[in-house]
Amino acid sequence: MSLSKNVAPYLPFLRRYARALTGSQASGDSYVAAVLEALIADPAAIRDNANPRIALYRSLSKLWGSIGINRHGETAQPGWETTVQGRLSSIPGPARQVFLLQAVEGFNRQETAEILDRSEVDVATLHDEASRQISEMISSDILIIEDEPLIAIDLEDIVSSLGHRPIGVARTHQEAVKMVREHAPQLVLSDIQLADGSSGIEAVNDILKQIDVPVIFITAFPERLLTGERPEPAFLITKPFSPDMVKALIAQALFFDMRSRKAA
Structure with missing residues (x-):
């Protein structure tokens, strides 16, 4: 071969x-x-x-x-x-x-x-x-953009178990932008496909116009994102995911966040 x-x-x-x-x-x-x-x-x-x-x-x-x-x-x-x-x-x-x-x-x-x-x-x-x-990393406010209820519940549970605060679950592009405007999260977990047929990537692009925040994308098809042909996410969770996978990526994203505080 x-x-x-x-x-x-x-x-x-x-x-x-x-x-x-x-x-x-x-x-x-x-x-x-x-x-x-x-x-x-x-x-x-x-x-x-x-x-x-x-x-x-x-x-x-x-x-x-x-x-x-x-x-x-x-x-x-x-x-x-x-x-x-x-x-x-x-x-x-x-x-x-x-x-x-x-x-x-x-x-x-x-x-x-x-x-x-x-x-x-x-x-x-x-x-x-x-x-x-x-585990010593300081807790953060996290927005979840996910249109599948069961997956959203799993993500909320994982985020909470790590000591972070899920500020809400957005199912659509519009909901996501509205929640960011109201709560200013320190991290965003975003699916690629949303309930209104819009793209999670488009929602994140609009969010980044409001605040500078690290983003973790969630997808069942990483090969569609990681092509090397355009700007792509540094942090990516592949479905089906494990709690350890989410934990690792959240920690890495917050680690590189310009505004994350040092662990106590």
Whole structure:
């Protein structure tokens, strides 16, 4: 099988991971591009590995630990990205990697250990460290934009269990904009398709004209968003989601938020 066919199915998810790790679409995509360049130069890393997905994430992990990439896209970056470098020092990189690999990307402990070239004991310790840091994050007001009642209830329960405050559930574009105007949330969780037939992306674009707030998109089809062809979300939850996945992404989004306060 050719290199492109071997890695293509995993690239949307690798981009998701890289963006959550760096807090930036531009930086995350730059790291993924560097991974692809390295694999083109030496395809044996994929060809000789029984699991090409693990090989991809392993290559990105090695690059992330050895080089700094700071390429800027043509579009303006959200204001909260300007403080990424200062925030990164708060949670150790390896712990952040472990938590994202397991909670968001779905790797088990053994696979995570292989990706990071660490022992499973180290991985367990780092996961506990990340969870502890995340649990100490200050509570925030969160708006949920979701038209499916059961999913909205699940999200409200998860948000509340983390110590955050769901300010309400918007089912339509208009409701979402109205709630933001009334409550000014510190984070937005938004589905892509809304009850009135409008797009969650359009609703978020209108929201961002009012306030500068981190956004996490929710979709069953991440490959439709993570194409690399236009500005895309740094934070993305894939349906069906687990509480740990939501927890990890909320923590990451608030971590990179320009206005988030330091944990007490």
